[in-house]
Amino acid sequence: MAELVDRGHHLLAQAGLPTPLNDARLLLADALGCDLHQLDQALLLDRTAEELLTNGVGRRQADDSQSAALDRYQSYLQRRVGREPLQYILGHACFRYLDLRLGPGVFIPRPETETVVQAGIDALTGVDHPLAVDLCSGSGAIGLSLATEVPGARVRAVEVDKEAYRWGALNAAAQEAAIREAGSDYQLLLADATDSAALSDLDAHVDLVISNPPYVPMDAIPSQPEVRDWDPDLALYGGSPDGCLVPCRILDRAMVLLAPGGLLVMEHDASQGAAMVAAAQERGYLDAHTHRDLAGRDRYLTARRPG
Structure with missing residues (x-):
């Protein structure tokens, strides 16, 4: 077994x-078909x-064998050498x-978005049956976290890409x-998150609008192949040279969706903190601040609709 790990380690190291x-x-x-501990x-x-x-630790398929498992491993390694994201290969x-x-076609959620x-x-916290909207929901990482971690939450998510x-x-x-165990409700809508018709029935009733929109500046093409070549452009680029259009x-x-006193939480590029605060203030938001992620970089905006 150790030689299999060594072989993969060497191959991937050679590929950079x-x-x-x-x-x-x-x-x-x-x-x-096992976990890392096993x-x-x-x-x-x-x-x-x-x-x-043979001992049943691996998830043996009907006709699975060591040969089939090793063929899968070799295929996985070649895909990773081609810089396909690990998350897509693992699924x-x-x-x-x-x-x-x-898998291909959806943005891979990053650890910094957990903050x-x-x-x-x-x-x-403390809001009775809160209503939250996740704009540009992608894989559902943000909205589903709210629905499973906030008891009684009503979450509406919007994604434009099919x-x-x-x-x-x-x-x-x-x-x-x-979601049921948390006493929550989650609904996903195929629509443009910036369209006033999307969730218009919730206008002025939402406690929280949260979003990780596309925000990469158009001329700041990522150098990492896993991002540049695999993450969907629609989920990456913010639609303008500075990435701030979307x-x-x-x-x-969000200003229309939020109830008076409601809060917007929105991820942004590390270079956009001041610009996002200024943009929020120009639109009449109160208490606009940028906050840092665990790496110490400006990462997300919070701003409140006037009460």
């Missing part, structure tokens, strides 16, 4: 991957892949308490039990 050992271990575990235990006991499968990723299904979600959760909407719907279905449209829509 930033975390080759971690990627090789995750890919091998998935190919064998893989590490097998490595310590010097078990073979066949032993792992899922963890975000806060969620295990989200992911954005926490700001939204904090804002809803492929991203499909992934969001899959994740919503997978979280149905957790976020400003979210500011406009």
Whole structure:
């Protein structure tokens, strides 16, 4: 087993991957149908892949074998050498308490967005049956976190891209039990988040509008291939040289959706903190501030509709 990890580690390191050992271990575990703890235990006991499968630790398919599992592993490694995101190859990723299904066509949620979600959760603490709207919902990471972590929350999510909407719907279905357990309600709408017709029945009634809109400046093409070549452009670029066009449209829509005193929480680029605060103030928001992520970079705006 150790030689399989070493082989993958070496191949991915040669390809210039930033975390080759971690990627090789995750890919091998998935190919064998086990988790990392089970893989590490097998490595310590010097078990073979066949032993792992035969002993029922790996999720053996009807005709699965060591050969089939190793073929999967090799295929995974080649895809990763081609800089396909690890999350797409594995088909899922963890975000806060969620295990989200992911694949080509949907934006991969980042750890820094977890701080954005926490700001939204904090804002809803103590609110009875709060109403929240997730604009540009993508995989559903933000809205589904609210629906499963805030008891009694009513969450409405909006996504314009059909492929991203499909992934969001899959994740919503997978979280149905957790949403019911929280006493919450979650609904996903295929629509343009900046369109005044989307959720117009909620205008002036929403406690929280939360969003991770596309905000990358048009001329700031990401250097990382996993982002540049795989994340959907529609989810990345903010529609203007400074990347602020779409976020400003979210500011406009949120001002209408929010009830008096309601809060907007919106992620933005590290370079856009001052611009977003100024844009919010120009539109009449109160208490507009940018906040930093765990890496110390400006990451999200909070602003309140006047009461």
